[in-house]
Amino acid sequence: MSGLHGGPVVIVGGGVIGMALAYHLTRHGYREVTVVERGRVGEGATARATGGIRQQFTAAVNARLVRRSVDFFSAFAEHTGAPLTFRQHGYLFLLSDQAQLAAFRDAVAMQNQWDIPSRMLRPDEITEVFPQVRTGDLAGASYCPTDGSASPTDATAGLFRAARAGGATVYEQRTATGLRRDRAGQVTGVETDAGALPAEAVVLAPGPWAAELGARVGVPLPVTPHRRQAFAIAPARWLHPSLPFTVDLSTGSYLHPEGAGGVIGGNDRATPPGTDTTVDWQLVESLAAALSHRIPPMADAQVVRGWAGLREMSPDDLALVGPIPHLPGLWVAVGFSGHGFMQAPAVGECLAAQLLGEPSPVDLTPLRPDRFDGSPVTAEAVRF
Numbered sequence: 001m002s003g004l005h006g007g008p009v010v011i012v013g014g015g016v017i018g019m020a021l022a023y024h025l026t027r028h029g030y031r032e033v034t035v036v037e038r039g040r041v042g043e044g045a046t047a048r049a050t051g052g053i054r055q056q057f058t059a060a061v062n063a064r065l066v067r068r069s070v071d072f073f074s075a076f077a078e079h080t081g082a083p084l085t086f087r088q089h090g091y092l093f094l095l096s097d098q099a100q101l102a103a104f105r106d107a108v109a110m111q112n113q114w115d116i117p118s119r120m121l122r123p124d125e126i127t128e129v130f131p132q133v134r135t136g137d138l139a140g141a142s143y144c145p146t147d148g149s150a151s152p153t154d155a156t157a158g159l160f161r162a163a164r165a166g167g168a169t170v171y172e173q174r175t176a177t178g179l180r181r182d183r184a185g186q187v188t189g190v191e192t193d194a195g196a197l198p199a200e201a202v203v204l205a206p207g208p209w210a211a212e213l214g215a216r217v218g219v220p221l222p223v224t225p226h227r228r229q230a231f232a233i234a235p236a237r238w239l240h241p242s243l244p245f246t247v248d249l250s251t252g253s254y255l256h257p258e259g260a261g262g263v264i265g266g267n268d269r270a271t272p273p274g275t276d277t278t279v280d281w282q283l284v285e286s287l288a289a290a291l292s293h294r295i296p297p298m299a300d301a302q303v304v305r306g307w308a309g310l311r312e313m314s315p316d317d318l319a320l321v322g323p324i325p326h327l328p329g330l331w332v333a334v335g336f337s338g339h340g341f342m343q344a345p346a347v348g349e350c351l352a353a354q355l356l357g358e359p360s361p362v363d364l365t366p367l368r369p370d371r372f373d374g375s376p377v378t379a380e381a382v383r384f
């Protein structure tokens, strides 16, 4: 495996993905690392994320990446020198029918093979982990006690500081506008609005703006931005931060207990592509109705704040991570489909290994960026 030859690596995008990669490269002792961020570090999708970290996925690559990230989040201060509160309150998926149950049972079996302690719950066992859930019309649930949540902003700030301490240069308020290539087609640098930066390798990590930047540099990236919103609810006596992050799969709605209150959202998966991040308050009513059917005390929940950000959806809900074969020197880490925060530590580690020509701790083949070239995408029946 041949890797970098000591030349500069330029990472475009200073979100949690770009910062995790910069951190892991410097951790390997690689100091020729520059991050170009057009705004402020962490102000993109990362700033809007609610911080959920779950290992319960149908795709093994997703489960494995988050399993590895959980170890990193658990020892964040040891790795970065910065504090991070990682709360392992678990994730609970509430399942309404036999098809969901079968898909989750298969997924739990796969997750258990990768050392993820998820398990299926019968309806009568659900109230042991979340007493307020109405279970009469549920088929069951899946639950993983080591899933949890952390602040994406705190994590990105910690990675940023550690990357800089390791020798990385971070330019804020600087926009990448194009690529430089030599006659053989090898990428040799990045054009920016403040001059060119030479590079042996360029990694695009522009979050929801992947297609926009891809078009600029001549690489079509099948990533579409979709608005995703979340609402904070006021403290309530029955809500407790130790309750699991709970997803009602049939409606997509979730409750994430946090502090003495919580965050709700998740019923906007059908939002068409676009970059509008205006909060649609009409969605609160159907969200509250879905959640109060499932968790009756939610009927009295008081919504105190709403915000929206962009999720970066790929055609099959899996990220695109790795080299672009026809443009030597160009790499991407995009299309995380709403799971970029929880995957960031492991993605940064695996991509750094690939760049340096070392074996990746998790096989990233399922995420190869050229997998859509000429092939139709088939979505799984139940993917989560």
Ligand SMILES: Cc1cc2nc3c(=O)[nH]c(=O)nc-3n(C[C@H](O)[C@H](O)[C@H](O)COP(=O)(O)OP(=O)(O)OC[C@H]3O[C@@H](n4cnc5c(N)ncnc54)[C@H](O)[C@@H]3O)c2cc1C
Binding pocket: 012, 013, 014, 015, 016, 017, 018, 036, 037, 038, 039, 040, 041, 042, 043, 044, 045, 046, 047, 048, 049, 050, 051, 052, 053, 174, 175, 176, 177, 205, 206, 207, 208, 209, 213, 227, 228, 229, 230, 307, 308, 309, 310, 311, 312, 333, 334, 336, 337, 338, 339, 340, 341, 342, 343
């Ligand atoms: C409401 C909401 C809730 C979410 N909840 C979760 C969750 O619970 N768990 C989870 O794992 N994920 C969650 N996500 C998804 C998560 O936010 C993203 O997957 C993750 O933040 C992606 O990180 P990133 O670094 O790729 O993108 P970003 O954070 O968007 O960073 C990309 C950066 O690139 C910069 N950039 C773009 N173009 C250029 C250019 N030309 N030149 C220079 N810089 C450029 C942007 O300014 C931006 O700062 C949520 C998203 C939303 C909107």
